[in-house]
Amino acid sequence: MPSYKLLYFDTRGRAEATRMLFALAKQEFEDVRITKEEWPKIKPTTPQGHIPVLVVDGKELPQSAAIESFVAREFGLYGSNNWEAAQIDVVLETLKDVIDPMIMPVMFERDQAKQAENAKNYYENVAPHHLTNLENLLKKNKDGNGYFMGDKASLADIIFFVTMGWFETPPFANKGLEHYPKLVALRDRLATNDLAKYLAERPQVYWIYD
DSSP states (O other): OOOEEEEEEEGGGGGHHHHHHHTTTTOEEEEEOOOOOTTTHHHHOOOOOOOOEEEETTTTEESHHHHHHHHHHHHSOOSSSHHHHHHHHHHHHHHHHHHHHIIIIIOOOOOHHHHHHHHIIIIIIOOOOOHHHHHHHHHTTGGSOOOOTTTTTTTHHHHHHHHHHHEEEEEEEEGGGGOOOOHHHHHHHIIIIITTHHHHOOOHHHHHOO
């Protein structure tokens, strides 16, 4: 059995989805959390000068999306065939459509007045179109009463759960997700079933390393 070691800061950020995938697969791994003080010494030793990095039996894999895909495939969480994998990719790309327009104008805007203006525009005019697309994708499988693909949670559901955490992070969110009941139900189902143990035990740290 391979050994897995995940290197990241003591925060959620770009490593949280991978941690959740390991939890979903019930696979043990070494969760190495690097401090600000340690990072300058560790940075030059990483493949590309940033983290997360997944170490599998001594081999290093950088880039969070590549790590997530690898772990999902490793434990059967990327669909049961190529078509299902492609449909999961559609969900992942749609989630990017949801969150990418929010990151710079809202989450990283330092001017509070401008941030509030951008947030209002994002939640009222940008997000609804992409959330509608996302809920329609969910409805394709069991009328939206299960997961995005098949009979169990997959990479699509984990990335969805993490993305919704960003989407609803205060003080930005106006809780616009309640207009999409199937998405709300999936988020709550993951939180109370598939990820309940992990969420109860994970360190209470920030989403972003600042």
